[in-house]
Amino acid sequence: MHKEITVRQLPNFINGEFVETGNTFDVLYPITGEVTAQAHIAGKAEVDAAVAAARAALNGPWGKLPQAERAKMVHAIGDGVNKRFDDFLAAEVLDTGKPYSLASHVDIPGGAANFASFADVLREHPTEAFRTDTRDGLGALNYGVRHPRGVIGIISPWNLPLLLMTWKAGPALACGNTVVVKPSEVTPSTATLLGEVMNDVGVPEGVYNVVHGFGETGALITAHPGVDGITFTGETVTGSTILRAVAPTLKAASLEMGGKNAGIVFEDADLDLTIKELGRSCFVNSGQVCLGTERVYVHESIFDEVAQRLVDYATNELKYGYPDDEATNFGPVVSAEHRDKVLSYYMLANEEGAEVLYGGGAPKFGDERDGGSWVEPTVWKGLAHDSRVATEEIFGPAVALIPFTDEDEVIKLANDTDYGLAAAFFTTNSSRVHRVAPQLEAGIVWVNSWMVRDPRTAFGGMKHSGIGREGGVHGLEFYTETSNVCVKI
Numbered sequence: 001m002h003k004e005i006t007v008r009q010l011p012n013f014i015n016g017e018f019v020e021t022g023n024t025f026d027v028l029y030p031i032t033g034e035v036t037a038q039a040h041i042a043g044k045a046e047v048d049a050a051v052a053a054a055r056a057a058l059n060g061p062w063g064k065l066p067q068a069e070r071a072k073m074v075h076a077i078g079d080g081v082n083k084r085f086d087d088f089l090a091a092e093v094l095d096t097g098k099p100y101s102l103a104s105h106v107d108i109p110g111g112a113a114n115f116a117s118f119a120d121v122l123r124e125h126p127t128e129a130f131r132t133d134t135r136d137g138l139g140a141l142n143y144g145v146r147h148p149r150g151v152i153g154i155i156s157p158w159n160l161p162l163l164l165m166t167w168k169a170g171p172a173l174a175c176g177n178t179v180v181v182k183p184s185e186v187t188p189s190t191a192t193l194l195g196e197v198m199n200d201v202g203v204p205e206g207v208y209n210v211v212h213g214f215g216e217t218g219a220l221i222t223a224h225p226g227v228d229g230i231t232f233t234g235e236t237v238t239g240s241t242i243l244r245a246v247a248p249t250l251k252a253a254s255l256e257m258g259g260k261n262a263g264i265v266f267e268d269a270d271l272d273l274t275i276k277e278l279g280r281s282c283f284v285n286s287g288q289v290c291l292g293t294e295r296v297y298v299h300e301s302i303f304d305e306v307a308q309r310l311v312d313y314a315t316n317e318l319k320y321g322y323p324d325d326e327a328t329n330f331g332p333v334v335s336a337e338h339r340d341k342v343l344s345y346y347m348l349a350n351e352e353g354a355e356v357l358y359g360g361g362a363p364k365f366g367d368e369r370d371g372g373s374w375v376e377p378t379v380w381k382g383l384a385h386d387s388r389v390a391t392e393e394i395f396g397p398a399v400a401l402i403p404f405t406d407e408d409e410v411i412k413l414a415n416d417t418d419y420g421l422a423a424a425f426f427t428t429n430s431s432r433v434h435r436v437a438p439q440l441e442a443g444i445v446w447v448n449s450w451m452v453r454d455p456r457t458a459f460g461g462m463k464h465s466g467i468g469r470e471g472g473v474h475g476l477e478f479y480t481e482t483s484n485v486c487v488k489i
């Protein structure tokens, strides 16, 4: 049922204090379109203050903390999120409209786990050491020493707000950096709430800072001479803008960007398993997952069966509703602006000759939800592989089914894209598994599954989907700088 909403204030969090600027923007509830909060926009003065606080903490208490003490504190941040699980859950649901069933299993526990997973990253990964020959025969010893990169600007998106922000803040802090976070303007709540946790667990002031606002606030961070590195997740166009913005000050940048991920269903796939995984990959979080599948190539011999079974999945498994209703597993998209973008692709699909097998529009409820940003899960066939709908990122719960005839052809089709984030394919032939997987140009390839994640593994995209890898030891490339020490023996 719909509950009364009290409008919250979302201040910036700078040097351990909550800072209001009085210059606010409204945060809306995607379920109904109501205002749930007012976030205070950070201008140059606030961004400067956040960067200065982060620098002072880096040179002061945080930088001086022994590694084991720092790791303990990063663990404590994760525990602190878990202690306030219900508050984080409520805040995330108000910003995104996603079902509690999803946010309570993915967003909030995943956000907390990001601190635990990365807390010990430095302790667990040794640096290299080489014994080097010298002319006098005595030799030299080379070994690497890791330093924190410095003040890290974190610019994050709205689809998994806490999870994707902490995916960066966790390793950044564990490696001894300090951070200035600019959460998405659409979903600013949980980053703000995390400031309270930082204070509660005794993280020194200035280690974690949050500034709110739109792209302009993000641009103040990317151009700031006091920021040493930018880690960004968001659209490819924004990533490209950021790459240009960091050039004059020569900052390191780690970019996780958009995708148009392919699914492939071979003729020998186990279809019960395939439909379950594929259904999730197309529709979970209302299709707003960067790793989700928006085009599925299905072997021609089983095309009609797979199409029918995916439609049955959408019909029987996806339940619209209020987020706190236990049965709800399908929510709105994040904003009216994003709904309009997704619906524009639904119109375009009709123009490009799609046959709509399921959905294709926006649901009508006859209640206050009609003010929200809902779209129907949608399945198309009949779209050409090179149509705009099958090549551009929609970031909604919609999938184009396209037939193929043989393995070589489908590998070419899957790779025929500017993006290269993820791919998922389904087969029971183990030779095919190892033949096809390495040929796919994607940072992550799932076989007979989707979204099985291990934070220790490399995460990132090829081509226009990303620059750099984060996760486990791979994140050390960005969150630390290694200097080589050479000792003559």
Ligand code: NAD
Binding pocket: 155, 156, 157, 158, 159, 164, 182, 183, 184, 185, 213, 214, 215, 216, 217, 218, 219, 222, 233, 234, 235, 236, 238, 239, 241, 242, 256, 257, 258, 259, 289, 290, 291, 393, 395, 421, 461, 465, 466
């Ligand atoms: P977006 O690029 O619109 O915004 C992301 C962030 O960048 C926001 O905080 C925004 O305010 C900020 N921003 C915008 N312009 C800026 C500028 N000029 N300088 C600095 N910051 C700026 O992305 P979004 O709509 O929030 O997120 C959806 C996109 O994110 C999709 O394309 C999706 O594929 C991608 N995504 C990628 C991954 C991944 O890991 N590769 C994960 C999740 C989402």
